Amino acid sequence: MADTRRRVKLYMLNEDRQWDDRGTGHVSSAYVERLKGMALLVRSEIDGSILLESKIHPDTAYQKQQETLIVWSECDNYDLALSFQEKAGCDEIWEKICQVQGKDPSVDITQEVVDESEEERFDDIPDAMPPIELPPCELSKLEEISELFNNVLPSPIRREKLAVCIENEGYIKKLIDLFHMCEDLENLEGLHHLYDIFKSIFLLNKNALFEIMFSDDILFDIVGLLEYDPTLSQPAKHREYLKTKAKFKEVVPISNPELLTKIHQTYRVQYIQDVILPTPSVFEENMLSSLSSFIFFNKVEIVSMIQEDEKFLTTLFAQLTDDETDDNHRRDLILFLKEFCTFSQTLQLPSRESFFKTLSNLGVLSAIEIILGLDDVKMKSAAIDIFSYIVEYSPSMVREFILHETQNQDDEDLLINLVIEQMINDTDPELGGAMQLMGILRLLLDPENMLATANKTEKTEFLSFFYKHSMHVLTAPLFANTVDDKPSKDDYQTAQLLSLILELLSFCVEHHTYHIKNYIISKDLLRRVLVLLKSRHSFVALCALRFMRRIIGLKEEFYNRYILKGNLFKPIVEAFKANGDRYNLLNSAMIELFEFVKVEDVKSLCGHIVENYINELESVKYVQTFEALKKRYEQQQERIKDRLNMDRYL
Known part of the structure; x- marks a missing residue:
């Protein structure tokens, strides 16, 4: 070994x-x-x-x-x-x-980290860079200390020397003692100087100093002195927030004291970086890289320690999926798991691979399925975030789970259908959650990331499953809203949802060929989609038109015959006429569709348009499209006539 x-x-x-x-x-x-x-x-x-x-x-x-x-x-x-x-x-x-x-x-x-140009500049000047002498750590010297620290920052050599002095002389603990004294005396001027001093210490960007400042016995004092930002009219209340509002819930008892300490430390240091410290200027941006690294490596350690604690994770998943678990406790469990997965984003391969395999073996997808079946918005939102991380990492792992569960699950209980239902029933007016879920579904339905084996392809198996068990769930809102010749519901939220569904269907047309073709024709889907051209929301009408354009763009006679048989250019022409001479995106998109038929010389469609609609279209003179379509059609007819005449003489 x-x-x-x-x-x-x-x-x-x-x-x-x-x-x-x-x-x-x-x-x-x-x-x-x-x-x-x-x-x-x-x-x-x-x-x-x-x-x-x-x-x-x-x-x-x-x-x-x-x-x-x-x-x-x-x-x-x-x-x-x-x-x-x-x-x-x-x-x-x-x-x-x-x-x-x-x-x-x-x-x-x-080695001392030295800026070369600066080193060369001071090479020949004796004592140009004398050692830094720290003033005595006393209340009366705080302003002097603050000025010294601030003046040192522009020089890489002097920053290095100052950091060594601060560490060697135990200066941070001495400054903390002064902080306690200033707070007891309510010495606001001294507290403001201490804020500036510690801001400079952060900008020294030294991990050794962070190790001292973020130790258990000092970290809370660091948070405290950073409350006294001189630019604030009143001191901030960061300690109060961390003590009362941001209480750490131990959802499952953590037996490893090192892990517990690391979690507390990381949360507080992240809070310092994200909330307390001011947004760094361009000059300061790279001067906090060690702070980011400190947090990053802490997160890596936390994920590793939790992952290795089999008892902790097994208990967590057992409670998460137990029917007897109280809803409040289940919510805490899923929120912890979400945070755990967020931390995992700091990992790269192969660590992330090991992480997701561990979660998969513990039944994370079954747990997500249970949560999505509950009526709790906060839990569902956390479950979707976890699901998103898993799909982004390994769509195949999720597809394998979905295919396996069809053997003993009803359609409405399938994980993928619960996800689609969650997308359809998003309560957010802007459908932020639905958009996230649409991206997840797109990843699952993308043949580009599907695996092929010797016997069968994931593409064939999964797409057959999806069109049989799930496509009807995805298209249900579209069919429900297009029963008549105009949308039955045309509010903004419904329009937003339908545009997302159409976007996904357009993706399917482009990538699924056989399965989507059968579905469109057997369900007469295109006819229903074109009803949405009458929506008062132009973005939905454009999505419907894009769906038609994607189909025509394939130049497949199978689709073309379906369009001719159903007379499906009629709603396009009607929408074009209803739009009038307004020069807008819808107008341009419809003209581009007719232009494509002309340029690509799609003969069956060209003939259909001219024979049925040219009288309504040839009055449009601001583009040459319809005139050219008619001319191309007439030339085609002439060629057919000449061929017939030649055949007769032969």
């Missing part, structure tokens, strides 16, 4: 300043001839391939963070991190790095 001490995840900072997981493997240090020096090597635990081969340069600044992280920059904008499974492994590799660079392994950073 491989040594777990050396087991690591390799992360790389991407262009969006987010950490990407580049894989899990085992790290070693060895002399590499090609690189002419000692290097860090990471081999994948999956296939043994080399994930990393990085020479330990004498002047590269390596940082040790949170006892199990080593972070460094390979070159400009190319940051790497090794996250160790065990502290012992991290210490071993850290010693190797320090040995190569001739450093004492007790340090947390091997």
Whole structure:
């Protein structure tokens, strides 16, 4: 069995300043001839391939963070991190790095991070960058301390020196003592200075200082002193909010005290970043990257610790699906699970793959199905968010579950039909939830992400299932609203819903060919869709027209014969005439449809339009479309006549 001490995840900072997981493997240090020096090597635990081969340069600044992280920059904008499974492994590799660079392994950073241009600028000036001397930590010196910290920020070298001084002299705890004194004395001026001092400490962007500030005994005091923003007329009440409003509910008892501490810490640090700290300026934006990294790696650890706690997750899912579970407790459980899945978005492959496999094995989709069958808006919303994460990660996993459950479920209880019902019955006037669900359904129905096996394809099996068991649920609102020759309900919310359904149906026309073709013709679906051309909402009329245009765009005679037999250009011509000479989007879209028939020379449709509607259309002179259609039709008739005459003489 491989040594777990050396087991690591390799992360790389991407262009969006987010950490990407580049894989899990085992790290070693060895002399590499090609690189002419000692290097860090990471081999994948999956296939043994080399994930990393990085020479330990004498002047590269390596940082040790949170006892199990080593972070460094390979070159400009190319940051790497090794996250160790065990502290012992991290210490071993850290010693190797320090040995190569001739450093004492007790340090947390091997080099001073220096801006080259600044280093060159001060090279020949003796004592141009003297060491920083911190003023005594006293009430009378707070303004001086604030000015010093603020003046240091523009200089990378001085920022580094200041951070080392603050850490070595235990300055943060001394400042916290002053904070308590200022609050007791109601010394508002001193509290304002402390706010500015700690804002500068955040902008030093040093993980070692964050480790001190976010420790259990100090974190709440940090939140407290950040209440005294000098720009506010009254101090904020962040501590009161965190104590009374943002209480952590332990939905299932957490036996791991380290996990509990990490959850509390992460929530509060995230609150500091998102709510308390002002939005960083352009100058400050990259000066909080270590804070983002601190939160990111905390979330990775939380997800890993929960995932490894089999008892916790098993209990959670058992309670979530138990009929006896109280609704309030079930709501807390599903909201916790949603938060857990949100944290999982920080993971990359293969960690996310392992995460979703764990959830799948525990029955997450069955749990979602149960929640969607309940009459609780908040629970349903959380279940949909979780479902969305799962579908985005693995549509095939969800399709497999749906196909399997058809063996012992009625149609109305199927997960996919519950999702469609949720979409149809969205109470939001803007249909935000319905739009999210439409995106999920589109992913599930997209053949591009369907797998093919030796015996059968997922596409054939799943689409056959969908058109048999679910398509009628999706189209029910459309059929219900188009019984007569105009929409029976034409309010904004109904129109919004129908436009979403039409968008999905248009997607099906483009990607499903056989199944949707049979459905359209057997249900006379296009005729019903074209009733929506009479909606007073132009966006619905345009969706209906787009559906027709998508069908005609396929240039399939099977569809064309259906259109001719049903005389389905009639509603188009009527809508065109009703629109009059208004130059709008609907007018342009209808002209484009006729133009397509002309340019692509779709003979059957061209003949049908001219023979039945040219008298109503040829008066339109602001485009040449109808005149050209008529001319093309006449040329076609001439050719047919010439051919007949030739056949007669032969």
